[in-house]
Amino acid sequence: MLAVLAVLTAGLLAFHRAVPNSVGRLGSLLEAFLPWLGLVVVVLLGLALLRRSAIALVALLLPVAAWTYLFGGLFLPGAEPGAHDLVVVQHNVSDENTDPAGTARALADAAPDLIALEELVPTALPVYEKTLARDYPYHAVRGTVGLWSKHPLTDTRPLDIKPRGITEAWNRGLRAAVHTPRGEIAAYVAHLPSVRVRASGLASSWRDESARLLGRAIAAEKRNPVILLGDLNGTVDDRGLAPLTSRMNVAERGFAFSFPAGFPLARIDQVMARSATVGHIRALSATGSDHLPVAARITLG
Structure with missing residues (x-):
């Protein structure tokens, strides 16, 4: 047996x-x-x-x-700590986070070039903007997702990744051009719909549909490199994210389980790239969110 x-x-x-x-x-x-x-x-x-x-x-x-x-x-050990072009942080900050200022400071302490946030609510957004303003003078927010950057942002626009079954106002995606010292990159921030484990199995149809829409948008992106940061509500092994993982590189080193924060079982907060390499990815310390932040090193080209 x-x-x-x-x-x-x-x-x-x-x-x-x-x-x-x-x-x-x-x-x-x-x-x-x-x-x-x-x-x-x-x-x-x-x-x-x-x-x-x-x-x-x-x-x-x-x-x-x-x-x-x-x-x-x-x-396996990754490349040397300095052998990368960008450090990025991805975090679903939670719409119930009672300490947005502390969360923002914790993310900035990792000294990333880019910070992507999801579940931004109107009451907390000014706190994030104020706390991050000194080190991250450039930022863009569309709906409940935002991108903070040390480098200038241009051509920022929302992404239409809303499943057909959602009828209320819903904006969880943005695209921006980031002007880094190594050249211009396209950065995408996305928050795909949640999945639920039920007696009948996994309810993920909205997540899967949103992933397909996001995959088409990235496929149509003419600029390279492309970096995707987001709460994708799925692991890189989940076939529901195949429209993304089939087009983009995922982290080569590290597990970085990010959810739930109290006892992380899976990494559903992702960093992916096209025409770039995602090196080591790691989970950061807990904030006031039910997710852990993840940080990754990116090598362009």
């Missing part, structure tokens, strides 16, 4: 794309927590040692190899 479970775990890791999404989006649900199958391997290893089962131990080589292939590279 332990050997069978080991082979099954290896199969889920290696062939997770084969798990159908037609019923309850089970494939996406599995992919949202795919790294945690490593814990299943650890439990099976402990039971195999307890039972002294040579067959189970040999079978466990399969899921170990599959997990290492998928995620082992994230543990």
Whole structure:
């Protein structure tokens, strides 16, 4: 039985794309927590040692190899700390955050070039603007998302990524040109709709539709490099984000689980790039949000 479970775990890791999404989006649900199958391997290893089962131990080589292939590279050391062009921070600050000033200071302490924020509410926005103004003189806000920059911003415009089923006012995307010392880049900030885990499975249709709209906008972007920062409400393994991950590079190093802040289980706050490399990504200390901020190093070109 332990050997069978080991082979099954290896199969889920290696062939997770084969798990159908037609019923309850089970494939996406599995992919949202795919790294945690490593814990299943650890439990099976402990039971195999307890039972002294040579067959189970040999079978466990399969899921170990599959997990290492998928995620082992994230543990490898990245490039030298100075071997990058930009540092960016992405954070869903939460519309219930009671300490926006403290949150803004914590993000600025990471000394990024760009800060992307989601869930900006009218009462907190002036606090973020005032607190970040000294170090980040350039900023743009569209709806509930914003971008703060050390470098000039131009050609800022909203992104239409609203699913058809949402009828109320809803603006969760923006695009801006950032004039960095290494040249101009296109920066996108987005907050995709939330997903819910229900008895019937994963409810992600609005998220998936919004991801497709965002993917089309990025595909139509003529400028390179492109950097996407946002709360995408999905992991990079989730096939619902394929319209983005198929077009953009994701972080090469680091897990940076960001949600929920109290016990992070997944990284749904993402940094992606086109014609640029996302190096090491890490989670920052908790703020007044239910998400953890994530910071990443970007190498252009």
